[in-house]
Structures are given as C-alpha cells and as structure tokens.
Amino acid sequence: MRTGERRAWRPTAALPAVVAAALYGWAHWYFAGPNPPSAAVAVAVGAVLCAAACALYFVRTHGSGALFGALFLAVGLLLTVTTADRAAGRAEVAVCVVREVHSQVQGSYGEGGPPAKTVHRFALDCPGGYPDELRDDRLLAERGEEIEVAYDARRRVSPEPAGRTSAWVPAVWAALLIAGATLISVRSPAPGA
Template sequence: MGAGNGRGFRPTAVLPGVAAAALYGWAHWYFAGPGSPPAAVAVAVGAVLCGAACAVYFVRVHGGGALFGALFLAVGLLLTVTTADRAAGRAESAVCVVREVHSQVQGSYGEGAPPAKTVHRVDLDCPGGYPDELKGDGPPPARGEEIEVAYDARRRVSPEPAGTTSPWKPAVWAVLLLGAAGLIAARSPEPAT
C-alpha cells in the first residue's frame, strides 16, 4: 500500500520513464551507433515504440487525466528523440563558404497561434562537397561568409553550425513532460471492478 493514500504501486506510473529510456536507446543507436539500421526501419520502430507506449498508457490510466497524460507522454517521447539527435556525435567539422541564402516565411493561422517565423536554407561550399546546406530559423549568415559546420560523415544527423547542438533544452522539457505523465498515472483512480 502507498503511504496513507490507499494506493499500491502503479506500474503505469513508471511507463513514461521506461518508454523514454527504450526510445532514447533506440534513437541513440540509430544516430550514433556503429551498424545502425536504415532510416526507414529506425523511424518505423520508433513510431511503434511511441505509439505502443501511448496506447498502453491511455488504456491503463483512468479518469480525466488519461488524455492529458497520454499527450504529455507523446510529446515527451518526441523530445527524447530530439535529445538523442542533439546529443549524437557530429564528429567532423569543416569551414564552409555561404553560397546562397534562401528565406521563407512560414505563416501561422488561428487565434492564439504562435507568430509566423522565417526559415532559412543556406547553400554551402564545403571541402569535399558535404555538407552542402544548413536549415534553420536562426539568424542566417551573410553570402560569402565562412562558417564552421559540424556534421556526421555517415549523414545520419543533419549538419549544424559548430557549437549549437546542445541537448539540454529538449532533455529538460522531456523530463518535465514525462514526469507529469508519470504523476498523472500515479494519481489516477482505481479501475472499476
């Protein structure tokens, strides 16, 4: 029994942590492992892991929090994959020259929606021909400017400007959302018998 609340251990309360660990391990192996699977297999297995965890959570958690808990779990798992991507080794780097910058404004619709943002695709001239472009919504470099780019020679993760791939922000958000999902599961009412 739990301490004073009449509830015993709830296995569903640890499901978010277990699912995140399994998904992070899978994603890390794909992004940084030596013999990782093809991208289609990696995405399919990741989607099945995420979908199965959310389905089990939704079925096992009762009460009004089940939907929100499953949503927190899904977003937390996606952030877990983002963390694995950001933590993956981009062991190579090259100093590249910006050949061209293409900008596109992505609109946002509906009341309360986030503001529109500008996304940039930067065409690069790098030694050896790779990487050949960067994508992002940060301030773009000027045409003709030299920038250092970190990349994975096996091309499993996208190239990024050197020094910009910290995994801490998505990791913190993942922990908060997965913790909220676990808390909702731990406090859910007992199923009717």
C-alpha cells in the first residue's frame, strides 16, 4: 500500500518544478530568442500553461494545503516569467536627455492597502530615437539632465535604467514559492485517506 501512495503524489510533487522550467524556457525564448512567437501567442500559451498547471495541482493535491499550494505555484510561476524578463538581454545602452518628466501619484484604495506611490514617466531624446520613454518609481533625473538607459534593440522588453536589471530577487522568490508548493504536495494526504 505504501508504494501505491508514493505513486499517487510523485507526479504532482514534480509538477511545480517541471512547469516552472517549461514556463521559463517559453518566456526566455520570447524575450531573448532569435525567432520568438508573437506577443499574443506568447501570452496565450503562458497563461494556458499557468492556469492548467494550477488547476491540475489543485485537483491532484489533497487536503487543506491544496489551495495554498496552488496559490504558491501561481505566484511562483509569475515570478518565473519576471525572472526571464529580467534575465533577457538589454544589451544596448544609450545616454539620453530627459525631455520631460511626468509624475503621477497612484493612490491606495481601501483600509490597510499599500501606501500611495509616485510613478515617474520620463520622455527621452535618445540617439536613434529609441527608447523614447522610461518609467520608474524613483526620480532618476530632472528635465534637461542625461540618463543611461539599458534597452533591447528588438523592443521585446521594457527599457530600464542602466545597471538596475537583476534577475536574482525574483528568481529566489520564485524558487522559494515553487519549493513551498512542492512541499505541500509531498505532505498532502494520499487519495482517499
């Protein structure tokens, strides 16, 4: 009987890591591959993969942890895509002049919500005309000042301030959440137990 119980949970326990690896590969191909799919196809396939994985996980994981495991898996998969985005090449760097700065305070709604935050949109004059805009939550430069911007010449990922792109933080959080989903699946009771 013990052998049958192990067979019941092993595929589900492997699901988070397998899906995260597949989704990372898909997102990396879209963000950095030589012949990527269109944005609509990339988003549709990624969304279907995430939804199907979470639904299968929820159905196959038994006990009260199924909901939390599926949530961990969903957020871990979103962070996996963020990791692929951050790891994608923004190989070009341009020194741009800030033409205009538009700041907008995004309020918080409801009690206990996150505090209001200010988003700055920088209209840029860059050599070659691209990038022409940069958004950040920090005031990086004033009007007329120069700023270094890292960007992808193929325009698949958003431009960012040079030197700020790091995939480590989302990668660590994704790994922790995927590991949490795996642990919940391993510790879930056997079917019918």
